[in-house]
Amino acid sequence: MKSQDIRATFLRFFEEKSHLIVPSAPLVSKDDPTLMFVNSGMAPFKEYFLGNGIPKKNRIADTQKCLRVSGKHNDLEEVGYDTYHHTLFEMLGNWSFGDYFKKEAIAWAWELLTEVFKIDKDILYVTVFEGSEEDNLPMDTEAYELWKQFIPENRILKGSKKDNFWEMGDQGPCGPCSEIHVDIRSKEEKAKIDGKDLVNNDHPQVVEIWNLVFMQFNRKADGSLENLPNKHIDTGMGFERLCMVLQGVQSNYDTDVFTPIIREIETITDTKYGVNTKQDIAIRVICDHIRTVAFSIADGQLPSNTGAGYVIRRILRRAVRYGFTFLDKKEPFMYRLTTVLSEKMGVAFPELKDQKQLIENVIKEEEASFLRTLEQGLLLLDGIISSSKSTQISGEKAFELYDTFGFPIDLTSLILSEKGFTLDEKGFQEELQKQKNRSRAASETSTEDWIVLREDAFEEFVGYDYLEAEVKITKYRKITSKKDGELYQLVFNLTPFYPEGGGQVGDTGFLKDHQGDLVYIIDTKKENNLIIHYTKNLPSHLNDIFQAVVSSEHRKLSASNHSATHLLHQALRSILGTHVEQKGSLVKPASLRFDFSHFAKVTADELRDIENFVNARIEGKLPLEEKRNIPLKQAIEDGAMALFGEKYGDTVRSIKFGKSVELCGGIHVKNTSDIWHFKIVSEGAVAAGIRRIEAITNEAVKNFYVDTHSTLSEIKNVLNNAQEPVKAVQNLQEENADLKKQIEQLLKEKAANVSQTIQNQLQEINGVQFLATKVDLDANSIKNIAFGLGQKHENLFLVFATSTGNDKAMITCYISKELANERGFDAGKVVSELGKLIHGGGGGQNFFATAGGKNPGGIPKALEKAKEYVI
Template sequence: MKSKDIRAKFLNFFKGKEHLIVPSAPMVVKNDPTLMFVNSGMAPFKEYFLGNAVPKQNRIADTQKCLRVSGKHNDLEEVGYDTYHHTLFEMLGNWSFGDYFKKEAIAWAWELLTKEYGIDKDMLYVTVFEGSDDDDKLEMDNEAFDIWKQYIDEDRILKGNKKDNFWEMGEQGPCGPCSEIHVDIRSAEEKAKVNGRDLVNMDHPQVVEIWNLVFMQYNRKANGSLEVLPNKHIDTGMGFERLCMVLQGVQSNYDTDVFTPIIREIETITSSKYGEDEKIDVAIRVISDHVRAVAFSIADGQLPSNTGAGYVIRRILRRAIRYSFTFLNQKEPFIYKLADTLGNQMGEAFPEIKSQERLIENVIKEEEQSFLRTLDQGLLLLDKVIENTTSKTVDGSRAFELYDTYGFPLDLTQLIAREKGYEVDEAGFDSEMQKQKDRSRNASATETSDWVILREDDTEEFIGYDTLTADVKLTRYRKVVSKKDGDQYQLVFNLTPFYPEGGGQVGDKGLIEVPNGDIVYITDTKKENNLIIHITKQLPSHLEDTFKAVVNDEHRRLSASNHTATHLLHQALRTILGTHVEQKGSLVKPKSLRFDFSHFSKVDADQLQQIEDFVNARIRENLPLEEQRNIPMQKALDEGAIALFGEKYGDSVRAIRFGQSMELCGGTHVKQTGDVWHFKIKSESAIASGIRRIEAITNVAVGEYFENVDKQYEAVKQVLKNPAEPVKALQNLQEENASLKKQIEALLKDKAKNLKGDLKNEITDVNGIQYLAKKVDLDAKGIKDLCFELGNQSNNLFLLFGADNNGKAILSCYISKELVASNGLNAGTIVRELGKFIQGGGGGQPFFATAGGKNPAGIEEALKASEDYLK
């Protein structure tokens, strides 16, 4: 059975069980500070389990893109070395929100596996929670045990501990016992030797967990205690790749048609063969897995970068590159070429991977080129480290420096060191790594208490599109203690005019007026799992009172101005550059805006002017805001609305139109474009291959910008003695400056020429070497010219010149090439060592090098010390 048919059968089965089939949520998580990426099938449904939102239907099924590379669920280092762990994987799942429970979940799982998919029941084992005698004092899940006895022999039902059979989403939140289904795909001969039940949960590559049925019935509180949930839920997750392995009768996930097309393409491009050499096999598995994770992340809007989620994606890609570099001998980019195969393989189920294919290729190719250059640089640095290592062990701190500063991975350092007869102090490396982790953890450590619920029946509602003030009641609050931000409180109201950070727009600021006259300042507003959270340094008094919420009008008005400008900018870019332009990110603040978009070349000055003029023309037209708050998604798209990749939309959406600009957007906007006042582009740049960034300002910031420009213009005029034509005066000044520079250069050449004759007479013989060390009154270029002119007239020449240029010290060393070859002298090494006298450093080639420093007083000592190299 082909993988696409396996996927379809799962979804159709649960559709027949009255489940709503929903598309996969974007893999990159927004509005959840506890997650960077969706790491399990239940993550997109957290708000339903937490009771913060109501699902469209109580029964749902889907296939969800998941990424496990950080935090509690981190499979990265296993990937490639075994045949069943992955970074990106699909999780097939069925969900019940307060509807069916264990009886139905177990029955349907058994029916699908044994009847629909035809898996022999003698290949299956199941586990149930055995209970715990720790602080939770949980009893064994006898209910699940008794249900399973109806379907499978009792000796195939195993009791599992809390680690394996009690599922928790994190330190806090919904949790419960789980029942895993394991499959044994070993041969009959192997099964005769070892009973399969003894290999369950033992990391055996052919006895693997295939499906986990989680029975959500508890809530873990901040103090560690458990409370029973008012409604019981079902959360199941089945590994799609593992299921394909079982149904396609192979012994590895990588032998399924999920991976074989990518593996065949890697073999073709790299002239390697899968299945003959374990090191090559590991590398091919790493690359075929990692390219999927990186490609889907880019398609969902997360580009590789140096921070946060972007750093995780860069790390995954760099792991793939270093395996291709080390084991497949690939010194040029090639992983980007796999995007086409991946698109053909998965584009039907996940159309974003096909529609974003060109962007994926460009981003991966640029990352490959960059990291391959880093590897080359790291090899040179590692050579120097080994050269300066007196023992046969490379210091762990130096290995960590290569990793931390230059991105050079430890395993590659170990491999190269081993080839040269050295080993690496891995314990020292681990120690430095742990210190860094501790510093990072301590800097960001937070402690979040449980929510204190004041009102259960109120609906948290955003009313900020229509008003900036409202009478509100507090429904819940919690305290957050952070080493970085200190003590804070997070407040949730029954309704709020405060806009929470989202869609690139920063959250509102403002205040809460308490009836007794107290003022509580709201420093930020965020969204977390469907809750609008108001952040403050103090808790209001009289928690049961009605408060008056007041949004900072200036902050909101200017943010709205910049948000509207991003829509007009998007329209301008698509009109002037082409409809291939798509928004790839934005940041909307009161003082500025930032807009990232797909485009494959620099936007030139004429185009930038056209874009700016286009936006300002729409501003002058004073186009009114046309807002549709609950328009069906498809209807909005049919009317021409632009939806952004990586965003999660519901069936009903909010559409914003200004003239011909129409986008799906939840942000705040001006009532008419004239309120933006004016739009000014400050810069345009590249942030990744195929991704450009425009930074701009509107409204008050534009006024401030032009005021500053006017002040600078007046200051320039004063410097120029207030000429009638300042531009012409500047041109005259530039021409005069160029003429004087030419005169100075001619004088310096004459000076060097005269100096050359004098210095030639000062050259002495030291051990058969023509030697001169002297302080001269020339700039760096003049010294270089002098060195080569003298060098052309003498053999076996060693020169060291020092100069004081406006308080900065220069040392330049010239050595005849025949001396470099015969005596092993190296100008680069010499100036680096002599640079300590002038409190600086430098380098260059063996026959000519220069050092700079901040201590001209040390020049004479350096000149004297140079003679030591000739003795």
């Protein structure tokens, strides 16, 4: 059975059991702050388990792309070494939201595996939760009894809390689970060791394929459990492993999910999979990672140096590193795998096909930049090796190379061992740990339990129509972070506050109680479909009815920038071409930022055209045409574009200004004329193939013009109202440069004169050409004279004094080098001693030193005293 058929069969099976089939959610999770990527099939449905939203149907099935780079069984650094762990994998799942429970879940799982997929019953094992004293939970006998109908008791194993109790996180829904494992070893192997001893023991051929989670508890912040009002089913089956079993191969990488990619890697790198262990690992690493990186870019998550983007960069770099070391690829090559990947997986995941060009460009550029980093690191490492006195390189040095210059530690130790050096691994790990602690301490937050004031399932958003509303607080909790200190999160029964989303920042405003006391709302965010209002303190009368008021200024400017963003998007597609797609957007009161795919710098002419395009539509006074709750299909037919990496419900909201149509949940102006004016302030690159435009509207544009105009008039004013200020400044600059040169020349001449005069005043005392005198020159000229004389005469001992203004004096001492060395003179000491006489101090080297002070009256005395050094 081909992998594509396996996927289709699974979905059809559950469709026949009345499940709604939904497409995979995007990899990057946007409304869950605890998660960077979707890491399990249930993640996109979290809001339903938490009771913050209602699913379209209470039975759903899907295949979900998941990304895991850390966790108990999956460390990024382990992927590639075995044959069954991946960073990106598909999870087939069926879900019940308060509908069927253990009985159906178990029976259907068994039916699908043994009757539809025809897996031999004798190679299957199941596990059930054995109970936990710590949580005061009994064994899951319900599941045990159900399994007994299908499978002999000796193949039903009891598992501990670690393996058979599933939790979403430290807090939240959880419950016992039951896993199905499969033993695909040969007969001989099975005879040697009983399969049940290998279950849950990291054996590559005795693996878990399906986990059935019975969600029935809620874990509170203090660790205690309470029963959930509705029980749910959450199952997840590893697609790649299922393919391995059904295709009768011993490794996920031998299934047709991966073999086409492996063949392509063999061609590109001129190697053969299955010949050399190290090369095999490298090939698996590349094969796995290219999928992750490509899917992620397709969903709009580009490699970057922070957050989720950094995870993607690390994965890509890991693959490049393996190619570099074990397959001898010293130039970009991974981007060439994009074609085969989009051909093979583009059917199930069309985003790969549509975004192919972008994926290729981004990967190629990332590879090239990492290879540059490697090259630089190699040079630095050479430097460290050649300057090292011992054959052991310290952990600190290696860590610096890694931390500051991005040179991978495994390459460092490889190169060191090739050259007969060793690395202080322990020291390195210590440094790494120190850094981790620093980062963790800086971002630590603690979250308390929700305190529920009233039961109210849904928090209605009324902000499209109202800026004020009478609200009640339904629940609240306290969060503490190192950065922001103590904050409170409030949830209302209804709210006019727009939560951060769709690129637009959250609303701010205040709550007013019956006594007129105010509590300011500093931000609004959405978390698992819940609108959360942030305050610095708690209202004193929590059960009051509050007047909730959104800052209208904040709102007006955000709306203006948001609507302008839509017009900008339209302008870009119209002027640069339809290859332009939104890749990111930030809308705040002060400005807007828009990232989009485009492969060249936007020229000044194009920028002007774009500005004009947008401003024409502002002047056109286009009214807002808003449609709420229309079917996605209809919105698309109206001309709206769905974005990759964005999750859409069945019904959407569409925002139309003239010919600009977008799916958008944000706040907009009622008429484009409210935007007043649109002005681009910058254009630049953010990644390969991605450009960024920053622009302003409304008040900001007014301020911009007022500021620039007043600056310009000030400049003109200073230039005596010059007609052409630019030219006037250029003239001034030229003149200034000329004058500087002239002054330099004059000073030189003056110095030459002075030095001529001075030469005649040299006095020979004890074989020393001595002179101590007051000169009327600046510090630099004195220096020039001293060194000039130094080239002409030997055995010089010069002391110059000068004063500027009434309260500044300076003493300079020059002694010919040979003289200073032979006779032990020290100019530094001379000036610091003479400096006291002018109420100051100074120093320098033994042949040249300066001192400054604030008593010019002491100069004659100092000059007098200078003689004492040579007598």
